[in-house]
Amino acid sequence: MSKLLLQAISTSGRMSIDKFDAAFDTLCQLPGISTSEVDLNHVRRQTIRYLDSLGHCEFDFDRRHVFACPPVLVALPPYGLPKAVLTGARTPSMVQKMKDFVKGNRNSVSHSIKLQRSEHPLLPPAIYIEAVDHDHLRKVAQAAQIGCHLTASAAWSLVNFSAGIENVRYNLSYEDRADINWLKRTFYANTLTFSKNHNTENVQGLVEYTDPRSQQKRHWIWDGNRAAEADRDWGRYMILADEGVDVLLYDERRHQLAVPAYVPLPRFLARAATLCTGLAPAPARMGEQSVGGMPAGHPVDIYCAVPPPVATMISEKLSQNLIDHSTVPDSHGVIS
Template structure:
């Protein structure tokens, strides 16, 4: 763990240029930033917003809006910090591997299954559950051809994950492994509101780290948790009705919401994970 240096990072938003302050900050950082903004121009806006009340350890969102990119560069120069003009959300998204890339680089072997305590990822509820070791579960349903198993190390509170295909296995990162199983089951889990630029991801299908950071850096807001996603539909009498979102035939509860995600970034994220986005109109108030 280390503290990253302070930096102004441009957001991938339309309209006037905007940038968020990332990295280390001191108690007087905001005052210094305000002074720098005022010296560059009185028209420059600086907005300091608290994160969700549940995220007490996440720092405030500090965003600067100018009329021209050169003004962001000048503000950064006065603070003696870097300014990243290409939005980091784009850079991280392009740098991240795709699901196909990740699986190609996996090393498969014919090792016997570990005899540690284990759970199997159920793609229908997006959770790890205890399951029998036989080829069939209690309902008589045959195990899927591709499965993700979680093993707990004896006498330790750490876990490792193996992807199994028949008798072959490979150790994987949990989040990539989940999307491999979801893809094999032909299930779509990513929801996108193209009018409000909100992307909803089930908590049981957490995004791989770089993709999650890319979506977070679209706005500077940490993802917000919500138990249910209300759809917005207009009834005949012009009133608004709400109902729980049904993600294909999944029985899931809990979503992480990423805001201000441009359509191009949302689509590229889905492509990286070999998903097809479910386009919905969501009735969400931040």
């Protein structure tokens, strides 16, 4: 069942957000999709974010369309034999061609599937190909008539491709602006959340505005009487950098990166972290004590198998210092 949403998008190639929402709602009603005790809007938002970070789809909310990415077999970070994961659009015939090639070359190539976590019922399972060398991985891609990126791991390529916070900051276009009379909330570094700002006469920092007609969100970063429109994800990390608040936990022993769930990684950095495994991050929660700038009780996303160079590059791109801390949750999903 979990593969049906991506299959629908792949078949269309491009789908309106309204049709995506309708498909999501329909699939959530199917037997075997357990969503009865969760907030469906939260599951929808998470599904959209992870379909992007897994490299399957791209969402354009301005034009209100979702696009299937081209199918590509991409290399995972090296932890043994060369291994790749399938990203982008996915059809049954494509997957069958990959299986057929593997079946005829069992001494050199293997195929495996791993389901996403139960918290993500509509994310497709990860499809892996492992081979004795990169040449055989290329032959699998050729047999399935799809692209491949094997010269370096996708994670390493993406983390190097991504802009850094100073590049993003440099490209902000500040203008003299008057505050607009829309519903607004300000991002606070001490809680890592947006909250209502009661000081309406001196709006500063990262402010979220809600268009009263479309309900679309806009984000401005204020500096005195000047403001610049900013990406929500980058904007939060700019505020954290300005206030010297570090929130990324890294368990070097286990190669796990924990990120505040309310301050997710910007797009290409999220894709880099996710494509270390081809799996969406695991949810957990901080314990009763804060760790660095991570508040007590805050929900976190744990990315697995993130090599130290990738974790370090992610932190540098965000002007963050990695916090050395165990990311192993207890039986209740709590990191102490």
